Every structure is written in structure tokens, then in C-alpha cells.
Amino acid sequence: MTENGTPIRARRVTPAARALALVSALAIAAADGPAPQPARAQERVTTGLPIIRDSEIEQLLRDYVTPILKAAGLAQQNIRVVILNDRGFNAFVMDGRHIFINAGALFDAKTPNEVIGVFAHETGHLAGGHLMKLRERLAEAQTQSIVAMLLGVGAIVAGARAGGSGGQIGSAAITAPQSIIQHSLLAYVRTQEDQADHAGVKFLTMTHQSASGMLTLFKRLASDTLYSGRYADPYLQTHPFPADRAATLEQLAKSSPYWDAKDPPALQLRHDMMRAKLSGFLERPETVLRRYPLSNTSLPARYARAISTYRHGDLRAAIALIDGLIQTEPNNPYFHELKGQALLEGGHSADAIAPLRRAVAVSHQAPLIEMLLAQALVATDRKTYADEAVGLLNSALRREPEAPGAYDQLAMAYGQKGDLAHADLASAQAAFARGDVKTARQLASRAKTRLPVGSPAWVRADDIVTVKMPSSNQH
Numbered sequence: 001m002t003e004n005g006t007p008i009r010a011r012r013v014t015p016a017a018r019a020l021a022l023v024s025a026l027a028i029a030a031a032d033g034p035a036p037q038p039a040r041a042q043e044r045v046t047t048g049l050p051i052i053r054d055s056e057i058e059q060l061l062r063d064y065v066t067p068i069l070k071a072a073g074l075a076q077q078n079i080r081v082v083i084l085n086d087r088g089f090n091a092f093v094m095d096g097r098h099i100f101i102n103a104g105a106l107f108d109a110k111t112p113n114e115v116i117g118v119f120a121h122e123t124g125h126l127a128g129g130h131l132m133k134l135r136e137r138l139a140e141a142q143t144q145s146i147v148a149m150l151l152g153v154g155a156i157v158a159g160a161r162a163g164g165s166g167g168q169i170g171s172a173a174i175t176a177p178q179s180i181i182q183h184s185l186l187a188y189v190r191t192q193e194d195q196a197d198h199a200g201v202k203f204l205t206m207t208h209q210s211a212s213g214m215l216t217l218f219k220r221l222a223s224d225t226l227y228s229g230r231y232a233d234p235y236l237q238t239h240p241f242p243a244d245r246a247a248t249l250e251q252l253a254k255s256s257p258y259w260d261a262k263d264p265p266a267l268q269l270r271h272d273m274m275r276a277k278l279s280g281f282l283e284r285p286e287t288v289l290r291r292y293p294l295s296n297t298s299l300p301a302r303y304a305r306a307i308s309t310y311r312h313g314d315l316r317a318a319i320a321l322i323d324g325l326i327q328t329e330p331n332n333p334y335f336h337e338l339k340g341q342a343l344l345e346g347g348h349s350a351d352a353i354a355p356l357r358r359a360v361a362v363s364h365q366a367p368l369i370e371m372l373l374a375q376a377l378v379a380t381d382r383k384t385y386a387d388e389a390v391g392l393l394n395s396a397l398r399r400e401p402e403a404p405g406a407y408d409q410l411a412m413a414y415g416q417k418g419d420l421a422h423a424d425l426a427s428a429q430a431a432f433a434r435g436d437v438k439t440a441r442q443l444a445s446r447a448k449t450r451l452p453v454g455s456p457a458w459v460r461a462d463d464i465v466t467v468k469m470p471s472s473n474q475h
């Protein structure tokens with residue numbers, strides 16, 4: 001598990017994450033929902049966000065969401081679930097291609113059905129084209145002041161949830177004349193929320209799943225809102241959306257013939273493993289031990305403790321715990337991956353290679369694990385490994401073309417081979433993936449002078465040199 005391809009460090013709040021919290025907050029007020037967003041920021045909404053990447057969790061979430069997308073007729077849209085490294089409870093959509101969910105929401109969900117319920121609701125927004133409709137609404141109302149006002153509402157809610165620190169800013173942003181527009185927009189968003197609930201229950205029923213998890217989560221959210229109510233705008237206090245929405249949803253959910261349907265035990269175990277992994281990677285060792293005390297010898301508890309030990313403690317002790325997990329499930333690719341990651345981050349790159357090769361094989365070439373193996377090979381600085389690393393990285397990048405860290409590794413691997421032209425091209429691609437178009441162009445221009453004119457690599461370099469610069473980067 002990594003954050004944007006690098007080892008997860010202490011939680012940092014980036015300006016982008018803060019802005020996102022504000023923009024998505026109207027959503028929270030109505031128990032999530034679509035976040036209004038300036039149209040210009042659409043190209044690559046994920047840039048700059050603290051994104052958790054993990055093969056095991058991503059595969060599980062794909063397994064959760066795929067049947068729902070299919071039921072909604074959206075299976076062909078290539079919609080991806082993106083996990084944000086944020087402890088707060090939230091899930092939302094900002095464009096037509098991603099469903100965002102916070103690690104906190106995944107951790108809070110006790111069953112697969114709860115997460116699947118959230119995905120069903122978000123898919124309801126996507127299927128209903130709600131983002132487009134909301135943007136039209138905002139455009140109609142000649143937006144600038146309204147967007148500012150919405151951000152004000154967001155600041156109140158976000159501030160209330162963060163303990164009130166942002167409350168004052170939010171209050172200041174809402175002035176009396178705007179309140180009428182505000183109420184009408186909130187009412188409009190509320191309608192979209194009801195529609196997303198209805199659609200969500202429909203998709204769950206179509207896939208023979210219960211909406212009880214969705215209900216549980218929204219109820220939990222309603223009590224959170226109540227708890228933070230003393231900081232909130234009086235309008236929000238007198239109109240407790242989530243509570244009465246929960247009542248409508250409850251009636252709807254219980255009318256389904258699948259109300260009593262349960263998650264398959266194997267899926268529940270994978271879910272518990274995900275929560276254990278999130279705890280091990282993101283929580284302090286004391287917290288991990290409190291949740292998963294030594295007396296708990298279940299696989300998830302052993303997983304959480306093994307991860308926490310490698311993250312905060314003794315590498316040798318961690319490897320012993322991970323070897324114990326491997327002994328229990330020799331073909332679990334993520335145990336081998338964990339062993340490799342622990343050794344690599346502990347500075348034992350050569351020792352990491354064997355477990356990571358095994359992980360790549362049993363995961364059927366999961367691209368993120370291929371990248372990790374390549375990283376270990378490159379870190380040994382042995383020329384004999386460079387070709388294998390190049391092959392792995394090119395294979396992984398075909399499926400994950402926006403991973404800047406993998407292009408960096410590719411540049412190093414080509415450098416170890418003495419192939420400076422391809423090293424320049426890979427560095428250019430890394431800069432481009434990070435949004436640094438200026439550096440990308442300089443490196444790509446240099447790569448072009450070293451590559452045979454018209455070769456595939458030359459064409460890729462030329463694409464970067466001639467790409468139109470986004471207006472925000474022009475200076």
C-alpha cells in the first residue's frame with residue numbers, strides 16, 4: 001500500500017485536500033452527493049490528491065462496484081473507485097469517471113454491504129447525470145457568488161466536522177440575500193439525494209443485495225451531523241436532512257425481497273482484511289494493538305499487527321509475523337507483496353526481489369506489484385536486473401499510464417542500461433504525469449535528438465513536445 005506511489009508517511013493535509021474538503025462539503029450536508037466544481041478543473045481530477053494505491057483493496061472495491069455499475073448500465077464507462085487517505089467519513093463523485101471514497105469510510109464500514117450501499121448511491125448520481133444538472137443549475141444562477149456561497153456552506157460543515165476551526169469563515173461567507181438561493185439549491189440537491197437513494201436501492205435489488213448497509217451508514221452519518229450540530233448553520237439544524245432521509249430510505253429498503261440477504265463469508269473476510277490493512281498502515285501502533293490485541297489470533301488481526309510492526313517496529317519481528325501469514329495462505333499474493341515491501345523499505349532491496357517475484361506471479365501480474373518489484377530491482381543498482389525492470393515497468397504502465405513514480409523508475413532502469421535517450425523520454429513522461437509540462441517538454445526535446453526520427457519512442461517524445469499547454473500552466 002502506498003500514497004501516490006510512495007511509502008505512506010505521517011498524514012499531511014495538502015492544499016488540494018483542503019480545497020476538496022470544502023468543495024465536497026455541500027455534499028456532506030446532504031449526506032454526500034455531487035460536489036459542484038469549476039468546469040475548468042475537469043481534465044485530471046485526481047492530480048494532487050492524497051490517493052491510496054493498493055492492489056488488494058482496489059481489487060476488492062472493483063468486486064463491490066462492478067455488479068452495481070452493470071445493473072446501472074454503466075459497465076462500459078470505465079468508472080474507477082479512488083481511495084483518499086482521509087480519516088473523515090465521505091464518499092462522492094466529482095466527474096463521470098471516478099467514485100471517491102475516503103479510507104475512513106472504508107474503515108468505518110463493518111460489512112461489504114455498507115460499502116456496496118455507498119457505491120450504489122453514488123452510482124445513482126452518475127446514472128442520473130446529477131453533476132451535469134447541478135452544474136447547469138449553478139450556471140443559470142450566474143455562478144460566481146453562488147459558488148462562493150456554497151464554499152461558505154462547505155466551510156461551516158467542514159469546520160463543524162473538524163471541531164469548529166473553519167466555522168467562522170463559513171458563517172462570514174453566508175450573507176442574508178444569498179440565503180434564499182442557498183435554500184433553493186439545497187432543496188435541489190436534496191431532490192438529487194432522494195433520487196440517488198432510490199436508484200441505489202434499485203441497483204441493489206437488481207443484484208440481489210440488501211440496502212440495509214446503506215441505511216446503517218446513512219443513519220450513522222445522521223447521528224454524526226446531529227453531534228456536530230451546535231457548530232452548524234441554523235438552517236441545517238432545523239432541517240436535519242439525513243435523519244428524515246433515513247426514514248424514507250428505511251421504508252424503501254425494507255420493501256426489497258433481499259432485505260435479509262447477507263454478504264458471503266469469503267467476501268466478509270476480504271473486507272475484514274482490508275480494514276486490518278488500513279489500520280496497520282494508517283493508525284498508531286497503540287491503536288492497532290487496542291483494536292487487534294494479541295489475544296485475537298484471527299487472520300485479520302495477525303495481518304494488522306504484522307503491518308504495524310513493519311511500519312513502526314522491528315523489521316525482523318515483522319518478517320517473522322509475515323512469514324506466519326504466508327504459511328497460513330501460501331498463495332495469497334498480498335502477503336508476499338507485504339514481505340517484499342517491508343524488506344525494500346527496510347533497505348534490503350536484493351532480499352525483496354524473491355517475495356515480490358512470487359507476488360507478481362500469484363497476483364497474475366498486478367501492475368502495482370510489478371512496479372514494486374521493478375523498484376526493488378532498480379534499487380539494487382545491478383545492471384543485470386535493468387532489462388527485467390524495464391519490461392515490468394512497461395507492462396505496468398500500459399495499464400497504469402498516469403503513475404509518475406513508475407516513469408521515474410523506468411528512467412533509472414534505462415540509465416543503468418546506459419540508454420540515455422529512453423531515460424530522457426521516461427523522465428519527460430514522469431514530469432508530464434506530474435503536470436510539469438515545461439520540464440516534460442525540455443526533456444522530451446532532448447530525447448528527440450538522441451532517438452531515431454520516426455521511431456515509436458521519438459513519436460512519444462514528439463507528442464509531449466507538441467502538446468497544448470493547459471492555460472493554468474502558461475507563463
Ligand SMILES: [Zn+2]
Nearest residue numbers: 032033193196
Ligand atoms: Zn448523494
